Amino acid sequence: MKIIIPMAGRGSRLRPHTLTIPKPLLPVAGKPIVQRIVEDLAEALSEPVEEVAFIIGDFGKAAEEQLRGIAAGIGAKASIYTQDEPLGPGHAVLCAKPSLSGNCIVAFADTLFKANFAFDPSEDGIIWVQRVEDPSSFGVVKTNEANVITEFVEKSPTFVSDMAIVGLYYFRDGDRLRDTLQHIVEEDIRDKGEYQLTTALELLKNGGVQFRPSLIEEWLDCGNKDNVVATNRRMLQLKDGKEALxxxxxxxxxxxxxxxxxxxxxxxxxxxxxxxxxxxxxxxxxxxxxxxxxxxxxxxxxxxxxxxxxxxxxxxxxxxxxxxxxxxxxxxxx
CATH class of the missing domain: 2.160.10.10 (Hexapeptide repeat proteins)
Structure with a gap:
């Protein structure tokens, strides 16, 4: 299993803290956000993680070494890729092109989750979602009676579904995801001016890939100061008695x-x-x-x-x- 973590965003809503530290390396309950994501996934997966691929901006050598240490902490190889231009989440994932093969989890380092991450790796794909009151600001999914996703919609102003995509995905065939993202970029297929991962998901679905949703219990945002403080509070509650705090x-x-x-x-x-x-x-x-x-x-x-x-x-x-x-x-x- 490989974990792909796009984390090249500037984190402008968290300034001044992100002027000196990339947002995913800000600590929550004593550990960087991205470290908690990697460790929680590694602990829940039924097979070992062989590689963690980080897609970053110009973070500097110290941050890169910290990321390598996070991967080493779960016994995995670290790969570091750079996204030079903010061309969208689909483009960010494609920046890790050499690592996109076999079983892959893509986890955006913007939020933390409380969820049962157990799943059947023989499934084509899993999209983790949460029901939200106002889905207009999120990518969402629609499903059929068999709980198979029938449509991916990116931030629709009209109601489509209340099942918001939280930024966590499993792909059984990372090679096929890579080739689909490459096609989107080569053909300059953009949505809202960017190369979207949801565009790739829709193309994969139309090509026969079956995605199923998996509901998370809690979605803990780290987008601004108040949200980081609230997420820190919740993570301390969850880790109390489980970690030496x-x-x-x-x-x-x-x-x-x-x-x-x-x-x-x-x-x-x-x-x-x-x-x-x-x-x-x-x-x-x-x-x-x-x-x-x-x-x-x-x-x-x-x-x-x-x-x-x-x-x-x-x-x-x-x-x-x-x-x-x-x-x-x-x-x-x-």
Whole structure:
């Protein structure tokens, strides 16, 4: 099995955090978003993952090495591909052309999921979906009585179906997906100005490939600050008791940690209350503060503060009044 992860988007709705870190590498409950996707899929699959192909932008060597480490963590080979132009999700997947063969899962690194990922790999294809109240902003599927998908529709202004595609797909024949995407690009077949993956799905369906939908339990968005904070809260709830969330090296002096929280290595908490639902990165210091419902990255200093529903980056110094802030790396607030 191969996992293909398109993640070249700029993450502009999450600025300033994505000015220094690609969105899929932002931490949620102590781990990068993309790492959680890879690990959750690898744990659920009935066969080993041999390769993880990441399609990235100009992320730099440090980010590439981090991605290689994520693949190595599940015993898989890492392949790194670059999407130089934002030409659509179908084009992004095709950027991993050398890796598109055999059984493949395509997982876009925009969201996290709570789902039963078990499936029969002999199926032609599986499209994971969730029912939504307003499907106009999503690609959706229609099915027949046999629960086979009959139509893929990209962001229709009129109602077609409430089963939204969440960005997770299984293909038994990755070679055929590759050739179909290549045909779309060579023939310049665009929808809404871009090369869409749903166009390939429709062509594959018309060529005899049978896709079935699989409903997910929860769809956890990471598109903006408030959504990342909410997703962090939910992931901490789900992982509490299943992962070691507070490092042994954390120093707590006259302070209280209200679980669930993730607290990184060598972090110091003095005269403070931290939690619930806080992710606090390594080598950070919290003094005389109250923090809840927040995502705080590494090497950050917080003093005399009351913080909730906030995101703070790496190497931040924060001191001040109650706030629901979003502060990027290397910033100071007093």
């Amino acid at each position: 507070v490092a042994d090296s954390v120093m707590v002096e006259n302070a209280v940690i209200i679980p669930p929280c993730y607290i990184g290595e060598n972090t110091v908490i003095r005269n403070s209350v931290v939690g619930p639902h806080v992710s606090l990165g390594h080598n950070s210091t919290v003094e005389q503060s109250v923090i809840s419902d927040a995502v705080i990255q590494n090497e950050t200093q917080i003093r005399h503060a009351n913080i909730s529903k906030a995101m703070l980056g790496n190497f931040v110094s924060f001191e001040g009044e109650p706030a629901a802030v979003s502060i990027g790396d290397y910033s100071e607030h007093k």
